[in-house]
Amino acid sequence: MTGSLVLPESFYARDVVEVARDLIGCKLLNEGVGGVIVETEAYDSDDPACHASRGMTGRNRAMFGPPGRAYVYFSYGMHHLLNIVCRPEGCPAAVLIRALEPTDGIEAMRSRRKPATAPEQLCSGPGKVARALGIDLSHYGLPVFDGHLTFLSRQDDWHNPEILATPRIGISAGTRRKWRYCAAGSRFLSRSLAAKGAVK
DNA sequence: CCTGCGATTTGCT
DNA sequence: GCAAATCGCAGGC
Numbered sequence: 001m002t003g004s005l006v007l008p009e010s011f012y013a014r015d016v017v018e019v020a021r022d023l024i025g026c027k028l029l030n031e032g033v034g035g036v037i038v039e040t041e042a043y044d045s046d047d048p049a050c051h052a053s054r055g056m057t058g059r060n061r062a063m064f065g066p067p068g069r070a071y072v073y074f075s076y077g078m079h080h081l082l083n084i085v086c087r088p089e090g091c092p093a094a095v096l097i098r099a100l101e102p103t104d105g106i107e108a109m110r111s112r113r114k115p116a117t118a119p120e121q122l123c124s125g126p127g128k129v130a131r132a133l134g135i136d137l138s139h140y141g142l143p144v145f146d147g148h149l150t151f152l153s154r155q156d157d158w159h160n161p162e163i164l165a166t167p168r169i170g171i172s173a174g175t176r177r178k179w180r181y182c183a184a185g186s187r188f189l190s191r192s193l194a195a196k197g198a199v200k
Numbered sequence: 201c202c203t204g205c206g207a208t209t210t211g212c213t
Numbered sequence: 214g215c216a217a218a219t220c221g222c223a224g225g226c
Contacts (some may be wrong), residue, residue: 041207049207051222059221077219079208096207127208170207 004152006145012067016042016086016093020181023084023095025158029150030133033105035123036158038183039098039190041168043083045091048173052092062141063092070149072130072140079127080136084144084151098126098169098180101188109133125190164198 007026012019020042028034043050051060051073062071063085071083071094083094100123102109109122109132123129130136135149144151154161162184167175169190178199182189 043207051207054223057222073207074220075206076208077221081207083207098207125208131209168207172206 004155007068007151007153009066009068009143009145012084012086013088014086016044016095017179019084019086020095020179021163023097023151024163024181024183025154025161027103027152027155028097028100028129028133029104029152030135030139031105031148033108034133035100035102035104035188037097037099038101038186038188040181041096041098042093042179042181043096044093045087047177047179049168049171050092050094050174052094056092060092063094065089065141068144070135070139070142070144072135072137074137075127080130081126082130082133082135082139096126097129099124099182099186099188099190100129100132101183101186102132120187124188162200164200166198 020040023037023040026037028037045052047053052063056064059073062069066089067085069085071085072080075081082097085094087093102119102122110117113132123132164182164184165178166180167178168180
């Protein structure tokens, strides 16, 4: 627990692919509940799979604002998905948080999901992450530097994680880009890495 | 104005 | 392995 720092706004004001890679191994907490980030995806402004690629709408306006804010959106009529806004203000981009290795408040996560969920399944998907941490549209646009929602720098065994890149999940456009990043060998991912196309 | 579908998860036809 | 659940938006009529 020593030496962990809250990631500053400047961390997010960079290329979105770099941020997506650098977030692997960092810790995400909401009200002290969360874990280590083991899977992310990058979405950039000139990327057909990005919600902001066709201009600003009521839903995606947070992505056009300053970096380090939460972009939460509601999907399939029932799931919330948590993204963190990247690049300088006016350059829409975001990193989707897809999976965590739960470390803090596991019982609180279980109570929001299912009584006897195995740790490997608690946060193994973007909808599950939001559900387990209690994140919804009330977090839309909130900064992540202090207060309730917090990202902490890498600590302990996570200082230099091995990271693999694969195509992103569940999209129909932009599938050639390998902008999904996973902690190699983690048991907490949304799907197995056995899927082809994983590169370092 | 109305219709189709998506950065998903769950429980079973 | 597939269908249901059901919000916001884009595109077509």
